[in-house]
Amino acid sequence: MDFSNITNTEWYGRLKEVFKDLSVDREQYPETELTPEFRDWVTMTSAGTLCAGVAAGMNAARLEGERHIKENKNTVYKGVRHAQSELNMAAGRAFAQIGGRWTLYGFVLMGCFNALHIGASVVRQKKDALNVMGAGTVTGALFWIPYGLQGMATGAMHGSVLGLVGGVAMQAGWMLEDKVDPPADRAARKLVHDAEIEQIREERRLHNLRMQQATANLIDDLSSQIE
Incomplete structure (x- = not known):
């Protein structure tokens, strides 16, 4: 993530600078004018949403397939093709229902997490595990709001732990990136x-x-x- 385009010294100004190109007439500016921070948000949120939907859908399809086989083991089918078709339909419905639900969950969670993470990075003008940990803590607390204060505390704790692990991994990746692709080359x-x-x-x-x-x-x- 490159902060060289951020010039305002006030935190609100830095955040506003990130999304400044969303309000301009797109006919007057090329598509590449979207800021790197906003492109990072779109990329990471899309990847997280897709992974959540596919993983949840595949797991639901597997469980539904096992349940279908168990409950219909005495059912008389017209043939192997008919039995396989019924199994595929049951697994497909589970994949669509659960996968679609978790796609929505993933979009909300990943969108919130990445917005907080990138926003913290822009405000602090620093890439480190603390930004990821903070974003995970807040996202976990928000996700558990329906369960009251105790649930929010539990969600914040889980989010901070996951955020710390993910932040350490991401910071290691950033350090490796700086070695492979030095900042001076990126600036050029x-x-x-x-x-x-x-x-x-x-x-x-x-x-x-x-x-x-x-x-x-x-x-x-x-x-x-x-x-």
């Missing part, structure tokens, strides 16, 4: 990228000016013909 690539973006902006600005001029000339010609 960012300068080239920013120059390309500025060139695209200038080309689009000139194109819009030419279009406006052509439109104005066309209107003048039509007006002179009418007169």
Whole structure:
């Protein structure tokens, strides 16, 4: 995660800077203008949501298949194909129901966790396990709100433990990334990228000016013909 584009010294200004490009006219700016932090949120939330849905769905399909076989072992089917079809339908329904439910859960949880994690990283301008641990603690507490204060405390404890483990692993990955791809090289690539973006902006600005001029000339010609 690169914080070189964050220039405001106030924490609110730094957070606002991350999402500044979401309010601009997308026709005027290239798609690559989305900030790295927002792209990280989309990537990590999508990956977590997909993993949660697929894992929960596969486990539910397996359990439902075992239950279906146990409850229907004395059922007389028309043949092997018919029996396999019924088994597949039961497992498929379980996969869709449970997998879809956990996809929604995963999106809410991962979206909240990643927003808190990235927000803390931007505010503190630091990548470390503490950001991940804090995000896990808050997310765990929020997830257990329906169970009262005791449930929130339990969720916060579980979230902090999982966040600490995940944070240590992520920090190790960041340290390895810095060795494989030094920050200086990333900064150089960012300068080239920013120059390309500025060139695209200038080309689009000139194109819009030419279009406006052509439109104005066309209107003048039509007006002179009418007169």
